[in-house]
Amino acid sequence: MTLSDPLVVDFPLRKPGVPFPPPGYAGYREHEGLVLSHLPNGDRVWLVTRHEDVRAVLTDPKISSNPEHKGFPNVGVSLGVPKQTQIPGWFVGMDSPEHDRFRKALIPEFTVRRVRAMRPAIEETVDRCIDALLASGDSGDLIADFALPIPSLVISSLLGVPPGDRDFFESRTRTLISIRDSTEEQRTAAAKDLLRYVNRLVSIKEKWRGDDLISRLLATGSIATHELPGVLMLLLIAGHETTANNIGLGVVTLLMNPQWIGDDRAVEETLRFHSVADLVSLRVAVEDVEIAGQLVKAGEGIVPLVAAANHDENAFECPHMFDPSRSARHHVAFGYGVHQCLGQNLVRIEMEIAYRKLFERIPTLELAVPVDGLAVKTDGVLYGLHELPVRW
Amino acid sequence: MRITVDADRCVGAGQCVLSAPEVFDQDEDGLVTLLMTPGAEEEAKARLASGLCPSRAITVHED
Ligand code: HEM
Ligand code: SF4
Numbered sequence: 511m512t513l514s515d516p517l518v519v520d521f522p523l524r525k526p527g528v529p530f531p532p533p534g535y536a537g538y539r540e541h542e543g544l545v546l547s548h549l550p551n552g553d554r555v556w557l558v559t560r561h562e563d564v565r566a567v568l569t570d571p572k573i574s575s576n577p578e579h580k581g582f583p584n585v586g587v588s589l590g591v592p593k594q595t596q597i598p599g600w601f602v603g604m605d606s607p608e609h610d611r612f613r614k615a616l617i618p619e620f621t622v623r624r625v626r627a628m629r630p631a632i633e634e635t636v637d638r639c640i641d642a643l644l645a646s647g648d649s650g651d652l653i654a655d656f657a658l659p660i661p662s663l664v665i666s667s668l669l670g671v672p673p674g675d676r677d678f679f680e681s682r683t684r685t686l687i688s689i690r691d692s693t694e695e696q697r698t699a700a701a702k703d704l705l706r707y708v709n710r711l712v713s714i715k716e717k718w719r720g721d722d723l724i725s726r727l728l729a730t731g732s733i734a735t736h737e738l739p740g741v742l743m744l745l746l747i748a749g750h751e752t753t754a755n756n757i758g759l760g761v762v763t764l765l766m767n768p769q770w771i772g773d774d775r776a777v778e779e780t781l782r783f784h785s786v787a788d789l790v791s792l793r794v795a796v797e798d799v800e801i802a803g804q805l806v807k808a809g810e811g812i813v814p815l816v817a818a819a820n821h822d823e824n825a826f827e828c829p830h831m832f833d834p835s836r837s838a839r840h841h842v843a844f845g846y847g848v849h850q851c852l853g854q855n856l857v858r859i860e861m862e863i864a865y866r867k868l869f870e871r872i873p874t875l876e877l878a879v880p881v882d883g884l885a886v887k888t889d890g891v892l893y894g895l896h897e898l899p900v901r902w
Numbered sequence: 903m904r905i906t907v908d909a910d911r912c913v914g915a916g917q918c919v920l921s922a923p924e925v926f927d928q929d930e931d932g933l934v935t936l937l938m939t940p941g942a943e944e945e946a947k948a949r950l951a952s953g954l955c956p957s958r959a960i961t962v963h964e965d
């Protein structure tokens with residue numbers, strides 16, 4: 511098959527004030543083959559935009575997740591996120607079969623049954639955040655005081671972080687992800703603090719086992735002690751800002767579409783509609799491979815845009831509509847293939863509880879600024895809001 | 903219609919349990935197990951699970 515010259519576009523970073531979904535993606539999907547772009551550092555990358563093609567890329571054994579391969583699109587690094595991928599145990603950056611040992615060790619912690627059992631603890635966490643909001647007056651920032659603390663507190667209880675250390679834990683993870691409000695040095699320092707803390711936690715659990723994820727992993731021994739800190743950092747980082755951004759954007763979407771407040775199907779639709787992890791599933795070809803008729807050479811970077819795939823008319827009817835009744839779980843907001851999000855069922859429950867409790871307990875909730883005045887994240891690999899000022 | 907599952911391929915995403923809890927479960931290791939052969943009532947849900955499974959661990963046989 512011969513293709514005309516590929517479409518060449520700017521790298522799809524978000525622009526201030528531009529509403530979701532990102533303009534231009536539709537034009538990318540209609541163009542045959544793949545779309546060529548350049549990273550902020552000048553490297554060539556192929557953008558993949560159709561649902562079917564994104565699924566194909568994420569299951570192709572000739573395509574790797576390992577950032578050590580030449581040509582891997584280091585989008586995050588070029589934007590200033592500290593390079594965490596060097597840590598042993600960072601299995602999202604490994605391919606099968608190395609990856610699978612870590613994944614298999616963690617699966618029992620994230621089964622549907624296991625995360626359902628965490629429901630009462632998550633409800634309590636969400637209630638405590640709402641108590642604090644209500645106690646503080648009649649307005650607040652739902653990102654700082656609701657969306658960010660919930661996933662951090664949930665993951666720290668899962669890992670067995672003692673309650674007294676959770677504020678420390680939360681403040682460091684917050685610095686790590688706030689690209690706008692912290693310097694590169696501050697983020698590196700926060701990452702080091704966390705890694706040191708996690709190391710200490712592992713050595714404490716080695717002596718005093720408890721009923722928590724770290725203790726159970728130590729007991730089975732399937733992950734070596736020197737790999738554990740990397741695994742724990744991954745759980746922490748993978749599940750924090752992703753969840754927070756979804757909660758924040760979801761609240762705005764529900765305020766704009768109040769007929770869906772109280773309907774749990776909104777959870778799945780916010781995941782698809784916002785696709786916050788648009789630039790997360792980065793890949794590189796390790797052999798020549800044809801995708802959508804386009805030859806991608808070994809060593810060329812590939813960026814599957816999950817937001818584009820989740821707004822593909824061939825996979826979703828009227829994709830631009832926020833319509834929870836579609837109950838569509840074939841979206842790729844959690845990726846696809848062996849790396850599909852390990853925390854997905856935990857997130858579903860967190861989001862469901864967060865939305866339900868927030869609107870039940872604060873029924874007069876409203877935005878304190880116009881929707882187009884919300885500060886959108888334009889500087890990271892995740893899409894979301896910097897702040898979400900509300901009043902009640 | 904017949905269904906087979908391959909626990910070696912399973913990555914524990916739980917899509918099958920969410921789609922058809924009558925048919926699929928996750929065992930102690932979090933890997934897929936088959937609870938029953940889907941009858942007429944479960945057929946559509948089981949097919950959906952097979953389509954959603956990110957690691958193609960669920961195969962539908964049309965015999
Ligand atoms: C709404 C929130 C979330 C979104 C949108 C999300 C999205 C994703 C995506 C797109 C991937 C695939 C990355 C790739 O293909 O390279 C992924 C992987 C992963 N996620 Fe999530 N995630 C969320 C929350 C969480 C939570 C709460 C946790 C854990 C507590 C978590 C843990 C992980 C892990 C460990 C991986 C790597 C899995 C592997 O490589 O096998 N995520 N996530
Ligand atoms: S959907 Fe597939 S990968 Fe997920 S638990 Fe079921 S069989 Fe395993």
